[in-house]
Amino acid sequence: MSGLHRSSSAPSKNSGGSLPSKELLDDLCSRFVLNVPEEDQQSFERILFLVEYAYWYYEDNSVEKDPTLKSLTLKEFTSLLFNSCDVLRPYVAHIDDIFKDFTSYKFRVPVTGAIILDETYERCLLVKGWKGSSWSFPRGKISKDEEDHECAIREVLEETGFDVSELLKKEEYIEFVSRQQRVRLFIIPGVKDSTSFAPQTKKEISEIAWHRLDDLQPASTQVITRGVTGLKLYMVAPFLASLMSWIWKHPAPVTRRPDVPLKALCVWKVNHQAFVGNSAATMESEGKGSRKKPATEHHHHHLPRPDTGPGQSLRNFRFNASEILRVMEAGFSGHLDLQAIL
Structure with missing residues (x-):
């Protein structure tokens, strides 16, 4: 959320029509x-x-x-x-x-979220915003009277449908401050890549995928906002060095078999065509063969x-x-x- 919160800087595709009464x-x-x-x-x-x-x-x-x-x-x-x-x-x-x-x-409100790692610690879960092509870790802005870990749990659930409350450890996090905004991401390791994901908010997330950490490394020392495969990673890049350091100190519970290639894996993607004419979205879980229920209405209880x-x-x-x-x-x-x- 936010994470990349719903963008409202540009009009949606349905820019025609009459103004509200x-x-x-x-x-x-x-x-x-x-x-x-x-x-x-x-x-x-x-x-x-x-x-x-x-x-x-x-x-x-x-x-x-x-x-x-x-x-x-x-x-x-x-x-x-x-x-x-x-x-x-x-x-x-x-x-x-x-x-x-x-x-x-x-842009000064603190943000929290989670870095979700698979069982091999070689992939992390990223979300793509509704508009644009940038990827980020699931995260969002803290609400009134909300603790950092509470915000992270709420935002991850809203953006991915995954409850990390039983896996989150308050002391395991990476923090980065940019332009007066503090961003704290809790590390959630060892999540199975067969886990089902689907956002619970409308028009906020367009895609959820497991990405190889090797693919997230900067393309060059001059270009740190894009990975070696061309992914836009402005909201990911600042955390990579600290994340790799954490992984080096914590052995993964599962070792990948050398004969099994590690690939990026899209686990959920919205069908944007379903929004043409303002109809309800069709949510598809790629690779799972199942349909997801439409996202629920986005709602915050506190300011x-x-x-x-x-x-x-x-x-x-x-x-x-x-x-x-x-x-x-x-x-x-x-x-x-x-x-x-x-």
Whole structure:
């Protein structure tokens, strides 16, 4: 997750269609933004996470059920929601700064996940994001009040359908810090390559595969974001040296037979054609001969806690939470002086 969380920077293939109605936008605003605990309305970071949940509900449910609706980017959806919702409309003039600060904040939220190794320690499990061609270890951003290992277990389950709770050891991890973001990956060794995998979220993961560690090595000292076979490994490369060091210190439980060639193995891949016309996806498990159930709706129970407050451009800029509560208590009836919110 995230891991590579759902990309919202580019529109999906279904970029045609009509914009959502004001009634639909107001319903999404009421359901996801206003009807939350007051503590989740104290900063724009929190508000924008709520807007993001509304966005994915719109993409995963509204657009999928109504082919005439236009698929949007997160920024497009955010602008429409702010312009439609009475409580958010006074902040439309600041939408660019709000969105810029939110994007910056998201890249500072700590991330955890897992490096899953097969029984020979010669292959690891990687996931490919829904958009693009980059691979990563299954992982995602920490939610509010969540421990590192709890986040890793949740994210791996969401992105691969595999429960590592009984295998994870809190002290066995590799950590890397890049651009103020801490990424901690717990090492999960000795998983059978016959294990079934399938994501439990929609439109987040397009492929799951066992990759040979030898194939993940940098193509050259100048190119560290691609492996020797051409795989895009921007989110994998920083962990390889430490991972190989860990493997050198821990003998594998199974030794591969020399006469059995070690190959990369795709264990799950989405059929993108099934999404044409916004129909439900057909999930296929390659090499297993079985069908997987459609992924469940993506859902987070908590919001990440801002560690430094709003960004530079909005340091003293806040929502008036009491006004939001007053709107809710009034049942959206009567005339409100929205300028008072500012």
